Amino acid sequence: MQQAQARVAVIGAGPSGLYAAAALLASGAPVSVEVLDRLPAPYGLVRYGVAPDHVKMKSVIRVLQKPFDPADVEFLGGVRVGDGGIPLDELRKYFSAIVYATGSTVDRALGIPGEELAGSIGSGAFVSWYCGHPDRTELRPVLDHPGVAVVGAGNVALDVARVLAKTADEMAATDVPGPVLDVLRDSAVTDIHVLVRRGPEHVKFTPAELRQIGELGNADVVVHDDGLLAQGVEESEDKRQKQNIDMLTEWAGVAPTGKPRRIHLRFLRSPVRVLGAEGRVSGLVVERNAVGEDGRLRGTGEEETLDVGLVVRAIGYAAEPVPGLPFDERSGTVPNVAGRVMRDGEQVPGAYVTGWIKRGPSGVIGTNKADATETVACLLEDLPGLPAPEHPEPDALRAALAAHGIRPVDWTAWLRLDAEEIRRGGLRGAERVKVAEMAEMLDHAHGVPAS
Ligand SMILES: Cc1cc2nc3c(=O)[nH]c(=O)nc-3n(C[C@H](O)[C@H](O)[C@H](O)COP(=O)(O)OP(=O)(O)OC[C@H]3O[C@@H](n4cnc5c(N)ncnc54)[C@H](O)[C@@H]3O)c2cc1C
Ligand SMILES: NC(=O)c1ccc[n+]([C@@H]2O[C@H](COP(=O)([O-])OP(=O)(O)OC[C@H]3O[C@@H](n4cnc5c(N)ncnc54)[C@H](OP(=O)(O)O)[C@@H]3O)[C@@H](O)[C@H]2O)c1
Structure with a gap:
């Protein structure tokens, strides 16, 4: 049967x-x-x-x-x-x-004072915005300050840093919606500080993604490791970690070449307070960490303030x-x-x-x-x-x-929206340009003619 x-x-x-x-x-x-x-x-x-x-x-x-x-x-x-x-x-x-x-x-929180200020954003929200997610079209982060902090040592932190470091012309060749490109075109960002709470041997970057920030035409990579890499970091059996260490060691020994933007990799640093002025981020206080003999991370109490107008947490999701x-x-x-x-x-x-x-x-x-x-x-x-x-x-x-x-x-309706995005891409020399507004997405999907 x-x-x-x-x-x-x-x-x-x-x-x-x-x-x-x-x-x-x-x-x-x-x-x-x-x-x-x-x-x-x-x-x-x-x-x-x-x-x-x-x-x-x-x-x-x-x-x-x-x-x-x-x-x-x-x-x-x-x-x-x-x-x-x-x-x-x-x-x-x-x-x-x-x-x-x-x-x-869902963005995880750091749980530090000032995190609620305008200009302190989770990577989920920030990435959704530049990817044209209909929930985040209103985010429009203000990129009017030269300094940005990106917290975390995963691939998402690298994505955010790279997108901020690229030129608007480079980003025009991608699928970012027009309003996102406008914000990136007006960006005053020059220095992107990636905060890594542990040492170079603990990053979660994958080597291919790390290599990409070293190949940017518009940005230098500056390694701030307090001399750790020159002293020699413990050899790892992990092939990916070994590749990361080799790359970071090479970069640590090279001076910036004068490109318009810089990605600073700051090791053993944790954010402890977001500073605000007029309700928005005006700086970030970071504490220097040390790794104890038991391998555990602890704050040293030594603080420094980064001059930033935007803080993006890329510390994982819930x-x-x-x-x-x-x-x-x-x-x-x-x-x-x-x-x-x-x-x-x-x-x-x-x-x-x-x-x-x-x-x-x-x-x-x-x-x-x-x-x-x-x-x-x-x-x-x-x-x-x-x-x-x-x-x-x-x-x-x-x-x-x-x-x-x-x-x-349904699938046929999605293909109508897909075709519209590909059409918009053709006008900008990109494979596609995303439609981000929900009402517009639905109109194109259901074949409602533009008024
Ligand atoms: C910023 C970022 C960049 C990444 N980049 C890469 C990369 O370059 N390469 C790589 O290999 N991996 C990358 N990853 C990892 C990869 O995207 C994930 O492994 C993968 O997307 C997880 O798949 P998923 O289907 O579990 O979740 P998702 O991809 O999040 O899909 C979940 C889906 O469920 C839908 N949904 C949620 N709630 C509801 C509901 N209540 N009702 C109906 N639908 C709902 C959502 O709309 C969504 O479409 C990235 C991850 C992030 C966060
Ligand atoms: N191109 C790609 O292949 C690509 C691109 C993007 C994402 N992805 C994948 O998607 C997944 C999610 O990536 P992700 O970057 O969100 O997560 P992730 O790889 O887990 O990295 C999260 C980072 O945040 C740090 N962190 C967590 N809590 C913190 C805190 N309170 N203060 C400071 N730092 C903190 C972690 O440090 P500790 O290690 O010290 O905990 C870690 O470095 C990963 O598997 C990633 O590889 C892949």
């Missing part, structure tokens, strides 16, 4: 959700798959996180879009699950299983709880075993997670493939025992969405 088709929803069209959809499809199991995203555009952080000048990286989109091209998988963009969208309890009535792939892009699912505040993830959602040690029937909401905010795009494969394997194993949906008929979900005032952006 042929097994009835199970209906699976994937919530989140970022890499983890799309790898999960592809894995479900490739399994040949009797499942139909729908991918829901709160935004009218797919691809999650590939579109709204990966730096605009990382054009090659974005080509992963060609792989991620495959399940939609032959219309094997349905895309329902502009559908938020939870508050302000369709409640999870209601959504469950239409599916046998739901895979949550909602990511984690996730928003998914209403209706258990949540571990400490790790910022939904408790799970290999992707099966667990509540009080029991599996929640039909609920699965993948990507950053499953394992926390780390890992590159490719990491999400193996992660999604693991989750999908669990789902397929559970398939025979999954609960049957209350409303299996295909049109019932659309009717429910309409009742909530939601008109989904």
Whole structure:
């Protein structure tokens, strides 16, 4: 006897959700798959996180879009699950299983005085703004001061520093929206201070990303390491760390060449107070750290003030709880075993997670493939025992969405918006220029002619 088709929803069209959809499809199991995203555009952080000048990286989109091209998988963009969208309890009535792939892009706080001042921004917000995320079009950071501090020693800190260091002409060749380019064109920034709380051997940069800041035409890299690198840093077995140390040691021995901008890498420095004047950032007090014999970091009490008008925290992310699912505040993830959602040690029937909401905010795009494969394997194993949906008929979900005032952006509609962005790109000599305003995105998607 042929097994009835199970209906699976994937919530989140970022890499983890799309790898999960592809894995479900490739399994040949009797499942139909729908991918829901709160935004009218797919691809999650590939579109709204990966730096605009990382054009090659974005080509992963060609792989991620495959399940939609032959219309094997349905895309329902502009559908938020939870508050302000369709409640999870209601959504469950239409599916046998739901895979949550909602990511984690809430900015973590430093917890220091002055952090709330205008001009003190999390990287989530800052990156979303320059990537044209519809939630952040209003951010428009003020770049009228020569100094900027970027806190953190991960790849996101490098992305932010590089975008601020490049010329507006270099950024015009990317997909940044017009209003973002205008702000970058007017930028008075000359000195970008990257604050690394530990030593050169502890950075989380990947060598390829670190190398890029050394190759900038518009900016010198200046290493402030208090002579640590010249003394010789402990040899690492880790190949990536060794490459980083070699690069940093070489740069530490070279004087700036007089390029218009500088990226300062300041090691063993932690921000302790954001200074303000007239309600906005006017400086940042940093404390020098030392690593104790036990390997632990401690402040020395020695302080210095950086003259900056903007502070961007790139210290990692947290996730928003998914209403209706258990949540571990400490790790910022939904408790799970290999992707099966667990509540009080029991599996929640039909609920699965993948990507950053499953394992926390780390890992590159490719990491999400193996992660999604693991989750999908669990789902397929559970398939025979999954609960049957209350409303299996295909049109019932659309009717429910309409009742909530939601008109989904399907794949054809997204392709209309995509075409408009490519058209705008052609006018600027870029592959695409993003449409960032939500109303405009929806108009283009639904084919509303411009008035
Ligand atoms: C700034 C930044 C730059 C990065 N650059 C790179 C890079 O250059 N190369 C690289 O390999 N990796 C990069 N990464 C890492 C990579 O982007 C992540 O590993 C990956 O995006 C995580 O995938 P995800 O699907 O779990 O989450 P996400 O990509 O965040 O996708 C989550 C999706 O869920 C949707 N969603 C959220 N809540 C809801 C809801 N309630 N209802 C419906 N939909 C919802 C969101 O709109 C989003 O589309 C970067 C990360 C960041 C933060
Ligand atoms: N091009 C790419 O491939 C690319 C680009 C962007 C992002 N990504 C990936 O996306 C993931 C997230 O990147 P990320 O940069 O957000 O995170 P990350 O790699 O975890 O780096 C976070 C950094 O913040 C520092 N930090 C944390 N709390 C701090 C505090 N209170 N004060 C000062 N510093 C603090 C950490 O220092 P400690 O180490 O001391 O804790 C660490 O250096 C990573 O896996 C990254 O590789 C990849």
